[in-house]
Structures are given as C-alpha cells and as structure tokens.
Amino acid sequence: MGLFKHKKQKVVVGMSGGVDSSVAAALLKKQGYDVIGVFMKNWSDDFALKDGYCPWEEDQRDARRVAAKLDIPIYTFNFEQEYKNRVLDYFFKEYQAGRTPNPDIMCNKEIKFKEFLNKAMELGADYIATGHYACQRQTRDNKFELLKGVDQNKDQSYFLYAISQQALQKTLFPIGEYTKPEIRKIAAKLKLSTKNKKDSQGICFIGEVDLRQFLSQYIKDTPGKIIDLDSGKVVGKHEGLSWYTIGQRKGMNVGGTGLPLYVADKDLAKNELYVVKGNYNPLLFKQELIANDLTWINDASFLDKSGDKSVKLKAKIRYRQQDQECEVIWEKKNESIKVIFKESQRAVTPGQSLVLYDRDVCLGGGIIQ
Secondary structure, eight states: OOSOOSSSOEEEEEOOSSHHHHHHHHHHHHTTOEEEEEEEEOOOTTSOOSSOOOOHHHHHHHHHHHHHHHTOOEEEEEOHHHHIIIIIHHHHHHHHTTOOOOHHHHHIIIIIIIIIHHHHHHTTOSEEEOOOSEEEEEOTTSOEEEEEOSOTTTOOGGGGTTOOHHHHHTEEOTTTTSOHHHHHHHHHHTTOTTTTOOOOOSOTTTTTSOHHHHHTTTOOOOOEEEEETTTOOEEEEESOGGGOOTTOOSSOOOOSSSSOEEEEEEETTTTEEEEEESTTOGGGEEEEEEEEEEEESSOSTTSOTTSSSOEEEEEESSTTOOOEEEEEEEEGGGTEEEEEEEEEEEOOOTTSEEEEEETTEEEEEEEEO
16 A cells, blocks of 8 residues: 555655755645655765765755645655665766766666656655756657756756656656746745755765865876877876866966966876866867767657758757757767757866757757767
C-alpha cells in the first residue's frame, strides 16, 4: 500500500527547503491535488571528505516547517549512495580528466527524475513535482515538450535537458508560469518560513568551501608548463590541469605579462596549459564545437541523420547565456553533433553541456568535447 489513501490525483513534491519548492507544494494543494512532501537526503557525512559542506539538516528543518504550515505530510528519501555513485564520483572523475562537469544536470538526470520519480511511483503517486522554473505542454501525438520558464532570468530548462520523455510525462512544474518576485509574494502571503530564504548558489557539496580545496582530497597536483599562445613562450608553471577551466583568469600566479592572462586551452597528453593575454583575445573564442553523450526529450527527428544537411536552431553553452543562433550537423561516425555558431563563442568548455532550443522548446543536448 502506498502513501496515499484518497482518490484525488496524487503528487509527491520534492521539497528542498527553499522558497521555490515550498510555493510549488502550496500551489498544488490549492489546485486540489493530494500532496505529499519529500525531502531528498543526498549528502552524507560518511563520504570521507573533510572539505565539503551541505546544509541538509537546516534545509530539512525548513522543508518540515513549510509542510506543517501547509498541513501536508512530509517524508525523507535517502539517496546518499546513489548520489555518491552517480553524481559525486562523476564530478571527481571529470575534473581528474581535465574537464569541467555540471553536477546539477547529472543530479537532475540520475536522482530527481530517476530515483525520486521511481520511488514516488512505487508509492502510488500519479505525478512528482519540483520547484524548477520550467514549463511543459502536450503535443498532438501525446508526447510532452519541455519549455522555458516564463521568468527568463530564472529559466532552468538548461539544467533539465537530460530529462527523459517518460519522466516529463509524470512531472509537474507548478512555478514555471511565475516570476521569482511573484513566488516571493506568494510565500509572504502564505506566511511560509522560507519566504525570505536566499537562493542556493552552486552545487550542494561545495557550499562555502573553496573548489580546489575540495577537489584536492581526490586529485593530486601534476605540475606542468604554462605557455602563452600569443608568443609561444613558457611563462610559468601550473599545478595541475584539473585546477583550471577555459576562460579562467585567477589562480595562475604569473606576473609581468602586461594584460591579464586567461586560460584558452589544455593539452592533457603534454600536461600543458595554454593562456592568452586579454579578456577578448581572439584565441578565447571558437565558432564550432563537437558534442556527444546526446539526449533528446522527444527524438532527434529534426536532424538530418545522413549528415548532409544542417538545421538552424539556437543553443546555450552555459546557464543564463542568451540563446545563440547556430547550425547543427549530425556526425554519423561518432554519434555526435557539430554545432557551428553564427557568432564565435567565448570559453567553450569541455565537460559543460550544450543545450539546443527551437524557440522556447528545449530539444535536448549533449556534453561539449
């Protein structure tokens, strides 16, 4: 027997202890759903990491306070092991390989819209819901499309591009039609304890800890040359390619070069870090990229799988970037896509996600290589 006993449609809401998921639960209850809150415990003090912080106990208390105010039951689902195996290990592995991963996207894909969804369905839910700023709509062939949230400043479709069609059909995004200020006003009107709580910044397990300090628990220094691409000269020594990301300015400790230095590229085989002078140096910009590990919310029928023709779309290579016009070509040999931008893009970063859009519809995406 599941958690639900009534005949109304049943929704399990992922309540993180923030204002967005708090209001999501409130809106669903007002709409007449049978609502249960769930706090997902993903972090553990048993991960053998000295540096790493996640205020999960505080967040759990906040989620419980809101549930009590809304008069809905709340439970805790423990996904610590799954989070370690699929998100935390992935995070370290990617940095060790010299790439810059996005663990938030992996958490959505593997934890929220897989483990959480499956457990909620097993307990008799009709839907799950989250506090993401995103929307959805049903098409004529009974498929679902993922749409951008109404608040363009908060739209989180970029982080959701890897959600499956099956998961999307079972998910509600109650706050997607609202702006952030409107959500704050609703929370204040309902006198929710999270009404003024600050938005979480970055990934949970980094918290207030320095990223390098955190990574150094698993990744050791591997010093090598820093080479200025403009002159071809060695200008210093780096402490390990894992510590640097494309476009980065700080942390190189190289002086006397005039203009500030920025990371432009890495060579893992040679263990060399390549830098350029100036924030707008042409060598920081690229017009093309290759992406693989592709996932599509519906299918990839919009692509010409022969690879002979390109399709014009828009894309983001990082969160909150303005949509960029591009052409996408299928690379049959490697099951990847080549993306050619109308305007060159600054700091194209391997390991980050490329996400494709057709107007407000998020089509899917892949990992930049």
